[in-house]
Amino acid sequence: MSSLHWSRYREQGFFLGIRFLFWLHHRLGPIAFKLAVYPVVLCYYLKNRRGRAATREYLQLFAARYPDAGIVPNWTTGFRIFLNFANSAREKLEAWFVGIPQSQVNFPERAFLHQIASSGQGGVLIGSHLGNLEVCRALGSLTDVRVNVLVHTKHAKKFNRMMQMLNPKSQVCLIQVTEVTPTLAMQLSEAVERGELVVIVGDRTPINSIGRTCEAEFLGRPAPFPQGPYILAALLKCPVYTLFCLRSRNGYDIYMEKLCDRVQMKRGDREAHIRELVAGFAERLEHYCRMAPLQWYNFYPFWDQQQ
DSSP: OOOOOGGGOOOHHHHHHHHHHHHHHHHHOHHHHHHHHHHHHHHHHHHOHHHHHHHHHHHHHHHHHOGGGOOOOSHHHHHHHHHHHHHHHHHHHIIIIIOOOGGGEEOTTHHHHHHHHHHTOOEEEEEOSBBOHHHHGGGHHHHOOOEEEEEOOTTHHHHHHHHHHHOTTOOEEEEEOSSOOHHHHHHHHHHHHTTOEEEEESSSOOSSOTTOEEEEEETTEEEEEESHHHHHHHHHTOOEEEEEEEEETTEEEEEEEEEESSOOOOTTTHHHHHHHHHHHHHHHHHHHHHHSGGGBOOOSOTTSOOO
């Protein structure tokens, strides 16, 4: 399997299947979605050789790291991850446009988030592709605080307009970005000063910033993680938090932890401080992967990437 950068992988076939499932859900209801999701995902799973190989690598490392977890790295377990991802896509739609009932959200740090919102100073929240980050992006409905989500999609503006049409009360704004420019940094700095939150994922290496990564141990092997979220937080001069949302039997469990009060950018120790923060994030990612090992949706060679 060739080791390409994650941004070069095309998932068009899968997303066409997801759109078909969305159409079924909208027209015929959730039962039709549940019946159709198995053959749709199975076809894509059988077709996507690279995705299967990447998932198998992850499962093999996880099983070796945590043999008591009962994870068997075979094709059945890999298919379950693909299936979970398809179901999470439906949940994303609900999170964006319908909203998640608060009764289904277990969020122990809810009071902490209220405190951040009322303090007048926002922060950077570093999420991942573990679980369903879109539910976390609905945090605005829990605290009435505005959430700015940095994404790589080229359709962010269209998606924002669609969200406003379907959910005028939405406090979420998508910002399409491939690198942090001075204009974007100023825009986000003003947002943080207004008490808004900035959400960015910490398990995707940058598209156009070759070299701006550092390695941290993840599941027993060094893996590249982006420096961008921490450099951005340093520019914004704000606290940094980790953010994870896992699907549970009764709904969703949201976990929010402070990673640091401020990213230190002093000359001479900046690189070491960022490496420390990256290692801290990788450790928390592995911790929550252990809680929900079949909810990390990574379909490319994570440990061996090419820019």
